[in-house]
Amino acid sequence: MAHEPATTADGYTVEVVANVGNPEEAEKALCYGGEGVGLFRTEFIFLDRQTEPSEEEQYAAYRNLLEIMENRPVVVRTLDIGGDKDIPYLDLEKEENPFLGWRAVRMCLDRPEFFKKQLRALWRAGLGHDLRIMFPMIATLDEVHKAKSILMEARDEVIQAGYTVVDKIQVGIMVEVPSVVVLAEQFARYVDFFSIGTNDLTQYTLAAERTNPKVAHLGDACHPSVLRQIKTVIEAGHAAGLWVGVCGELAGDPEAIPVLLGLGLDEFSMAPRAIPHAKAIIRRWTKKQAADLAKQVLTLESAEQVRLAVRNYHI
Ligand code: PEP
Ligand code: MG
Numbered sequence: 001m002a003h004e005p006a007t008t009a010d011g012y013t014v015e016v017v018a019n020v021g022n023p024e025e026a027e028k029a030l031c032y033g034g035e036g037v038g039l040f041r042t043e044f045i046f047l048d049r050q051t052e053p054s055e056e057e058q059y060a061a062y063r064n065l066l067e068i069m070e071n072r073p074v075v076v077r078t079l080d081i082g083g084d085k086d087i088p089y090l091d092l093e094k095e096e097n098p099f100l101g102w103r104a105v106r107m108c109l110d111r112p113e114f115f116k117k118q119l120r121a122l123w124r125a126g127l128g129h130d131l132r133i134m135f136p137m138i139a140t141l142d143e144v145h146k147a148k149s150i151l152m153e154a155r156d157e158v159i160q161a162g163y164t165v166v167d168k169i170q171v172g173i174m175v176e177v178p179s180v181v182v183l184a185e186q187f188a189r190y191v192d193f194f195s196i197g198t199n200d201l202t203q204y205t206l207a208a209e210r211t212n213p214k215v216a217h218l219g220d221a222c223h224p225s226v227l228r229q230i231k232t233v234i235e236a237g238h239a240a241g242l243w244v245g246v247c248g249e250l251a252g253d254p255e256a257i258p259v260l261l262g263l264g265l266d267e268f269s270m271a272p273r274a275i276p277h278a279k280a281i282i283r284r285w286t287k288k289q290a291a292d293l294a295k296q297v298l299t300l301e302s303a304e305q306v307r308l309a310v311r312n313y314h315i
Helices: 023-031 055-069 104-110 112-126 141-160 178-182 198-205 213-218 224-239 257-262 272-284 287-297 303-312
Strands: 013-020 037-041 073-077 130-135 170-175 193-196 243-246 267-270
Touching: 013 023, 013 073, 013 272, 023 037, 023 055, 023 272, 037 055, 037 267, 055 073, 055 112, 104 112, 104 141, 112 130, 112 141, 130 141, 130 193, 141 170, 170 178, 178 198, 178 224, 193 224, 198 224, 224 243, 224 287, 224 303, 257 272, 257 287, 257 303, 267 272, 287 303
Parallel strands: 013 037, 013 267, 037 073, 073 130, 130 170, 170 193, 193 243, 243 267
Antiparallel strands: none
16 A cells, blocks of 8 residues: 555545655655655765766756656755765865764855756756755754845756746755754745754754764654654744655654654655555554644653653554
């Protein structure tokens, strides 16, 4: 039943889509019943090479992925790279705290010509497809305004070069930094969707670096401090008419899925192989039971308690 929709026992349907990093994974997403791509990590185009990819090379890569997905929604994340990676042509200096440093949209906004190459390629590739664009590691409203303005400049340049582009594409942000959660209501005025990156949101909330095994026990995204932030973001998004997704690992976590469902999440984006099981879990619950569970777990005190409560909830 992987290719059937994810509809709860009481008839409420959510979207289940895939996180992909290259065309092979997009093919896999389709095999596993992915209804689209909720996170296309574009880094692979930039890694393992000595020179910067040209606009044409990027265009070909995006076009290829969009063609695989046909008319299904594809959310492309703009480059999310920083000082933890060694990319010779980007001159990224080693930083002491790369996860708090000059990375992702911060670096792209400081290099508008470099950034625009990716955006022009995307505008060109999107024609005839349901392409959506999102910006990673947003922390301030100013970054959203600047990124959107560069996106529109890129559109003008593409039109001037004689290409046809779609009239409008959905533009969203990743919610990975707690400042965005706190001001979600303000951010919602300027975007079409929120996609919550629980991997980073958890590391920034619990101040536990995600690559450091010594603090891994602190980084469970089922922690009520993270779940409460997800609730805030969903409510602020819905109040403004946006759809809200999760594209961090939490979206494919069997114990978290009923909680996210109960919080009113619209889109679950996960590793392709997690899709069939995730859909099966969603079908076992009613929306009402999931909402009851979500309400209950938000009052708990630890991620362990949350997981236990999910396991013990009788549906
Ligand atoms: C996240 O932070 O949750 C996310 C999906 O992005 P990445 O894992 O690529 O940082
Ligand atoms: Mg992230």
